Amino acid sequence: MASTIRVRAVAGADTTEVQSLIQHPMDSGFVKDAKGELIPPHHIEVVQFEHGGKTVFTALWGPAVSKDPYLKFGFKGGKKGDDLKVSWVDNKGASDTLTAKIQ
Amino acid sequence: MNEFSDAPDSARRTVLKAAVAGGLAGLGLGSFPFPAFADADAKDFPADAFKQKSEADALKALYGKSAEASDKVNLDAPEIAENGAVVPIAITSTLPGVTGIAVLVLENPFTLAAAYKIPEGTQAQVASRLKMAKTSKVVAVVESGGKLYSATKEVKVTVGGCGG
Amino acid sequence: MLRKVLLVAALVAATAQPLLAAGDVDPQADFKAFRKYFTERFPKVPLNDFVNGPYSMDEGLRKQWQAKEEFPPYDFALDKGKELFAKPFKNGKTYADCFPDKGIGIRQLYPMFDEKSGEVITLDVAINKCREANGEAALDYLKDDMASLTAYMAFTSRGKPFDIKIPNDPRALAAYKKGEEYFYTRRGQFNVSCASCHVQNPGNHIRTEVLAPALGIMNALPIYRSEWGGMGSTSRRLTTCNSQVRGVPLPAEAEEYRDVEYFLSYMANGLPISGPGARP
Numbered sequence: 001m002a003s004t005i006r007v008r009a010v011a012g013a014d015t016t017e018v019q020s021l022i023q024h025p026m027d028s029g030f031v032k033d034a035k036g037e038l039i040p041p042h043h044i045e046v047v048q049f050e051h052g053g054k055t056v057f058t059a060l061w062g063p064a065v066s067k068d069p070y071l072k073f074g075f076k077g078g079k080k081g082d083d084l085k086v087s088w089v090d091n092k093g094a095s096d097t098l099t100a101k102i103q
Numbered sequence: 104m105n106e107f108s109d110a111p112d113s114a115r116r117t118v119l120k121a122a123v124a125g126g127l128a129g130l131g132l133g134s135f136p137f138p139a140f141a142d143a144d145a146k147d148f149p150a151d152a153f154k155q156k157s158e159a160d161a162l163k164a165l166y167g168k169s170a171e172a173s174d175k176v177n178l179d180a181p182e183i184a185e186n187g188a189v190v191p192i193a194i195t196s197t198l199p200g201v202t203g204i205a206v207l208v209l210e211n212p213f214t215l216a217a218a219y220k221i222p223e224g225t226q227a228q229v230a231s232r233l234k235m236a237k238t239s240k241v242v243a244v245v246e247s248g249g250k251l252y253s254a255t256k257e258v259k260v261t262v263g264g265c266g267g
Numbered sequence: 268m269l270r271k272v273l274l275v276a277a278l279v280a281a282t283a284q285p286l287l288a289a290g291d292v293d294p295q296a297d298f299k300a301f302r303k304y305f306t307e308r309f310p311k312v313p314l315n316d317f318v319n320g321p322y323s324m325d326e327g328l329r330k331q332w333q334a335k336e337e338f339p340p341y342d343f344a345l346d347k348g349k350e351l352f353a354k355p356f357k358n359g360k361t362y363a364d365c366f367p368d369k370g371i372g373i374r375q376l377y378p379m380f381d382e383k384s385g386e387v388i389t390l391d392v393a394i395n396k397c398r399e400a401n402g403e404a405a406l407d408y409l410k411d412d413m414a415s416l417t418a419y420m421a422f423t424s425r426g427k428p429f430d431i432k433i434p435n436d437p438r439a440l441a442a443y444k445k446g447e448e449y450f451y452t453r454r455g456q457f458n459v460s461c462a463s464c465h466v467q468n469p470g471n472h473i474r475t476e477v478l479a480p481a482l483g484i485m486n487a488l489p490i491y492r493s494e495w496g497g498m499g500s501t502s503r504r505l506t507t508c509n510s511q512v513r514g515v516p517l518p519a520e521a522e523e524y525r526d527v528e529y530f531l532s533y534m535a536n537g538l539p540i541s542g543p544g545a546r547p
Contacts, residue, residue, distance in 0.1 A: 015226060026234075028234060030212060030236075045148040046143040046145060046147050048143040048144075054224075055220075056225050057220070057221070057222070058143075058147065059217065059219055059231075060147065060217065060220070062153040062213055062216055063153075063213070063234075064208060064211050064213065064216035064217070064234045064235075065231065065232070065234070066188060066189045066231075066234055067189075069231065070230070070231060071230070071231055072228075072229065072231075073219075073228060073229050073230075075224055075225040075226065076226075077224060085142075089142070095143065097142055
C-alpha cells in the first residue's frame with residue numbers, strides 16, 4: 001500500500017526546509033455521522049522526524065489538527081542526498097514510516 | 104479517548120522538577136531522553152494536556168508554567184478563516200534557545216491544538232493547519248530559556264471546523 | 268371563445284420550441300459581451316486570475332489559499348486519479364486508448380459537441396463512454412473515483428487555455444443556447460439563477476461564502492472543498508448548487524447540466540485550466 005506520508009525536504013545554504021502532508025482522517029470525535037452518532041476520535045498523536053540519527057522535530061497533535069495534516073519546519077544541516085526519516089503513531093496504535101531523500 | 108497510563112507523564116514531570124531544582128535551565132519536553140533511533144512513540148504523547156479546557160491548565164499540564172506576552176513571538180493567522188476545518192497557522196520566534204512551540208485555540212472544546220518539540224539546531228518555526236470550532240483567540244506559545252512567551256490573535260470563523 | 272383559446276394555445280405551442288437558425292445564436296458576440304462585463308466590473312483582476320474564483324475577489328481568502336497550495340490537500344486524490352487512469356480495463360485497454368493524446372493534457376477540449384449523437388459530451392461523460400465501450404461499468408458521476416480521475420486529467424492540462432468549439436451545426440448552437448438559457452433562468456425556492464450569484468454578485472458574500480465570478484468558473488473543476496473534506500466532481504458541484512437554492516437537482520450529467528457546462532466553458536475560452544482547484 002502506498003505510504004500515507006508525503007515529504008518535501010530541500011537543503012538550503014545552512015538549513016533544510018521540510019514540508020510534509022500525511023494522509024489521515026484526523027477525526028476530532030465531535031462530528032456525527034449520517035446516522036447521528038458521534039464518529040470516535042481518530043487522530044495522529046506523535047510525528048517524528050529524524051536526520052543523521054538525531055530527532056530534528058517532534059509534533060504532538062490533538063484532534064484539532066486538520067484532516068490530512070500538513071507541517072512545515074526547518075533544521076540546521078542536512079545535505080542533498082541525506083535521509084530524512086518520518087514516522088507517526090495515532091491514538092488507535094496505527095503507525096507509518098517513510099524515509100525520504102533530502103533534495 | 105486514549106488510555107495511555109499517567110505514570111510516564113508524572114514520572115517525566117518529576118524528572119523535570121528535579122532538573123529545574125538542580126539549576127538546569129531551558130529544559131522543555133524536547134530534552135527528555137528518548138532513544139535517538141526510535142520511531143514516533145505513543146508514550147511521548149501528553150494526553151492530559153490535550154484534555155484541558157483553558158490556556159492556563161493546558162500550559163500547566165504541558166510545561167508546568169504560564170506564559171507572558173512577547174512581541175518576539177510571531178503568529179501568522181488569517182483574520183477571517185476561509186473554512187474552520189483548515190486554518191493555516193504559522194509561528195516564528197526571534198527568541199534564543201527555543202525548545203518548544205505550542206498552539207492553543209481558546210474556544211475549541213480542548214484548548215491545546217498542537218505542541219512541537221524543537222531540539223537544538225532546529226528553527227523556531229512551524230506551520231500547520233488547524234480546526235477551529237468558532238471565532239476564537241489563537242495563542243502561540245514559545246518555550247525559551249525555561250520560560251514561556253506568547254502571542255495572541257483573534258481569528259473569525261464563519262463556518263465551524265468541527266462539523267457544525 | 269374556445270376557438271380563440273385554441274388558436275392562442277397553438278401559437279404558444281408553435282413559438283415555445285423555436286427552430287434555431289444559425290443566425291439567431293451568436294456565441295462570439297455573447298463571448299465578447301460576457302468578457303467585457305467582467306473585465307470592466309473588475310478592472311484590477313488580471314484576466315487569467317478569474318479562474319481562481321473567490322480568490323480573485325478577496326485578498327484574505329487568497330492568502331489562505333496560497334498557503335495551502337504550497338502542499339495542496341488534494342495531493343492524495345491526484346495520486347489516486349493517476350492510479351485509476353493508468354489501470355487497464357479487463358480487456359487490457361486503458362483510457363489512453365479512448366482519448367486524443369492518450370488522454371494527457373486534453374481536459375481543456377471538453378465539453379465537445381458530438382456530431383454523431385448530436386449531444387454535448389463532457390469529460391466525465393467521455394470517461395464513462397470509454398468504460399462502457401471497453402466492457403466496464405460506468406463510474407458514479409457523484410462519487411470519489413470520478414472526482415479523482417477527472418482531477419488527475421485536469422491537472423495534466425493545468426495552464427492550458429480552454430479551447431471549446433461550437434461547430435456551425437444548428438444542434439450545437441441549440442445546445443449552447445439552451446446552456447445559456449439555463450444559466451440565466453431562475454429556479455428553486457430562492458428563485459435565483461446562476462447569474463444572480465455569479466454575474467450580479469461575484470466578490471460579494473452569500474452567507475459566509477464569497478461568490479466566484481462566472482467567468483472562468485469551470486476552469487478549476489473538479490474541486491477539493493474544505494467543506495467536503497475531499498475532492499468532488501463537476502456533477503457534485505452542479506447538483507449541490509441546485510439543492511442550495513432549494514431547487515430539485517437534476518440527475519448528474521443531465522442534458523441541462525452538460526449544456527450549461529458547454530456554455531460556461533466556451534465563455535472561458537482562452538483562460539487557463541486551473542484544476543483541480545481547492546475551495547473553502
